[in-house]
Amino acid sequence: MDGKRVIGVDLGGTKILTGIIDRDGGVARRREHPTPVGSQEELLAGLDGSVEELLGDDIAALGFGIPSPVDQRTGRALQAVNIPLRADIDFRSRMAGRFGLPVGIENDANAATYAEFHFGAGREARSMVMLTLGTGCGGGAVVDGHLFRGWAEFGHMVIVYDGLPCQGTCTGRGHLEPYVTGVAATKLAQEAFGPAVDAHRLVRLASEGDEVARDILDGIGRHLGAGIGSLVNIFNPELVVIGGGFAAAGDFVLDPAREIVRREALAHAGDDLRIVRAELGTAAGLIGAGLVAFDALD
Known part of the structure; x- marks a missing residue:
């Protein structure tokens, strides 16, 4: 395994979970912040702050698990639930432009599934x-x-x-x-x-x-x-x-x-x-977001 690390972001209706994820599914510097739900602008600002808190020279990519179906072609959240994220924003490009890093996005349940497959109940x-x-x-x-x-x-x-x-x-x-x-x-x-x-x-x-x-x-x-x-x-x-x-x-x-x-x-x-x-509990979505980031990097 290489030493690259990424930031995983598990965006929920009440809280934003973030952490630095390695290729073995390890989580470091896990953080939790309330999700700003007043407007899309407040939500994006909250996400920016959560990512900035963990940024460093060793971070290679960002991954987001979001409560919405995702159009992987356009990078858009098509029908976000419980958060003010509209379908008219190219979320992936916005985050890539903001931080200058490769960005992956995925539905939050898909991300949790991905993590359980690689590191939890489904690893065999x-x-x-x-x-x-x-x-x-x-x-x-x-x-x-x-x-x-x-x-x-x-x-x-x-x-x-x-x-x-x-x-x-x-x-x-x-x-x-x-x-x-x-x-x-x-x-x-x-x-x-x-x-x-x-x-x-x-x-x-x-x-x-x-x-x-x-x-x-x-x-x-x-x-x-x-x-x-x-x-x-x-x-x-x-x-x-x-x-x-x-x-x-x-x-x-x-x-x-x-x-x-x-x-x-x-x-x-x-x-x-x-x-x-399942075996990973609340960490599944966060680890899955990290895996999505590695996919964007690879």
Whole structure:
């Protein structure tokens, strides 16, 4: 491995995570700042400051993971979520011009998938799919060792015709997202137990043996399995990795998901499939942004 290092930037709706990343996935000088969301100008100024804090002569490139589908041809964020980044700005060229360095950009869930593939749960696989379950449902895929650069908005695959309204600004119905996220779990928990119970408390209740809590998580897992089954039939991965905060539900959700996947996946696709939890935690997006920077450099 060479000694080059890059700056990774994981841009979220509430915080900007930055760090210096090496080719082995090591993170140095990790920093966290609130995301300025008042305007695009404030956001860009905040990003500039976060990068400048880590700049040095040994920095070879910059990589950004952003909460938006990315047009890799134009360097634009096409539909940013929770941040004021408009599609009329060539984000990649703007950052390259500002800092005089090669710049890579990628959807944040794709970046996290990339990191888990190289340094986390997928490091011994050739093909994998990742789903992140948090406030929303994101995802990404690696096919024959290469990151799938399409939108990979897996949370918006339809699993129930005319089903629940989707979350946030999405106007669709029956998408995977409103059935499997921490937000979905909190809603179901509050309907069953009252307003004081959120997704984390729901998981604790299940671990204490509460049958209602276990039934709720079982239902979430079965919907998750329906989505995973479709992804397995499309990508034929060796491995499905589940990340995000709600992955803490563990086998209360994953066991019923595995059961449904065995039923829904084509036999040759699902026979040797493993469904596991992610390993890198909150560092995945940051490390993935660093990998995107190395791609821009190479």
